[in-house]
Amino acid sequence: MPQWITVINPATLEPVGRIPEGNESIVNAAIDAATKAFPEWAATPAKERARLLKAAAQRMMEDIERIARILTSEQGKPLVEARGEVTIAADYLEWSGEEAKRIYGEIIPASTRRKRLQVIRQPVGVVGAITPWNFPASMVTRKIGPALAAGCTVVLKPASATPLTAAALFDIFHEVGFPPGTVNLVTGNARMIANQFLNNQAVRKVSFTGSTQVGRSLITGAAGQIKKLSLELGGHAPFLVFDDADVDKAVEGVIASKYRNAGQTCICANRLYVQSGIADVFEDKLIAAVRSLRVGNGLEPDIEVGPLIDEASRNHVVRQVEDAIARGGRVVAGGSVPSIDLPGAFYTPTLIANVPDDALLTKEETFGPLIGIRRFDTEEEALRLANDTEYGLAAYAYTKDFGRITRVSEALEYGIVGINDPVPTVVQAPFGGVKESGWGREGGWQGMDAYLETKFVSISY
Structure with a gap:
C-alpha cells in the first residue's frame, strides 16, 4: 500500500490535500526517465524549448487564481502575495524561454592558418532540484526554467510542507506538451x-535552496563524484538607514522587506541599523507601522501577515524574543501570540529596540516576523556591523547621498544589495550570495550558466 503525506493549512491546521511518499525505487525511476529523455531534449531546437516554456508561463497566468489559492492554503501567505508569487514564477519561465535562444558560443582567433578554434556550450545533463516551502511556486520555476531552457532534464523534489503548488505546475507542464521524462516530480523524505541525487551518477548536477546547514551536508555528499552544485542558502540581511534617508520611504521599506511572507524569506531584513540623528523619529514611525499590520488567515481579505509554517518556526521566534529581552532589548511592538480565533502558528509582527550585538536575533537567521533595531553613529560603524556575519545573501541601505550609495554598495559583503529598494528580486537579474550563503546564481543570463558546460573544440586541417 502506498504511504501518504498529509498537507496542512498552517493557518487552520486542517488538511488541504495529500501526496504520495515516494521511495528509492520511485526516485530512481524518475532519474531513469530523465536520463532517457535527455538526449532528445538536448537536441531539441532552442526555439521549441522556448515555445513550451512560454506556453507554460501563459497557462499559469490563465490559472493564476486557482494556483494562488492552493499556494496560500498550504503555505499561509496572504492571497495578494500568492498572486504576486505565481506571476513572478511565470515570468521565470518566460524569461528562461527567451534566454534559451541566446546560448551563444564563440570563435577564437587561431594561432595558425590551419586551425579553427571554437567554444560551444552544452547542457550539463540530468538535474536534481530541491526547493523550499517559503516560495513553492517561484523557487520551482527559477530552477526548472533555466535548466529546461539549457537542454537539461529535471527531477524536482518540492518541500513536503508545500507540494501541492508544485503538483499544479507540473500538471501544466504536462498539459502544454513537455516530452515524457523531461520534467519529473518526486515527493517524500528529503534526506x-x-x-x-548525490549517489546516482546519472544526475550530473544538484540545485538546492534551503539552510546553510543542509548546504554543507550536500557539499560533503557531492565530493565523491565531484558533482556540480548550485546552493542558495541562508541569509541574515542588514538594513541600514542613514541620516539623509527619506524616513517615510525607509519605514515602508522595512515593512515590505521584513514582514512580507511573515518574515519567512531568505533575503528579508533581519538586522535594522539606524543612524542616531534620525533614530527617534524613525523608530516612532516604524512602531506605528508595525502595530498596524493585520494578522490572520491569508485567504481572508485585507490580511497582511499570515502564519508561520509550523509551531517549531514560531518557537524559534519566541526563543529569539526572550533572549533579546534577557540581554537588555526592549519590545516596542508585538512580542506575543495574537488574540485571533485561529489555531495556526501565528505571531504578532514584532520590533525590539536596543538589541545588543550578542543577542541571538543579531547572530542567527530569524525566518519570522521579528526584527531588532540598533543605532549607529558613522558609516564605518554601520558597515562593520552589517558585515559581521558569516552570511552574505542580501543587504539594504537607505540614503540619498550618491557618494555613499557607491561606497556602501561596494563595501557590503553580499551578493544582492538593495539601495532604497526593499524588494530587489527580478527575473532578469542574478540572485545568490557570497560567503556561507551559497554558490552560483539563479535568474538573469547568469542563471543559465549553472546548467551549461563550456567545451573548447580545436580543429586542425
Missing part, C-alpha cells in the same frame, strides 16, 4: 531523495 533520502537528496542522497539518491
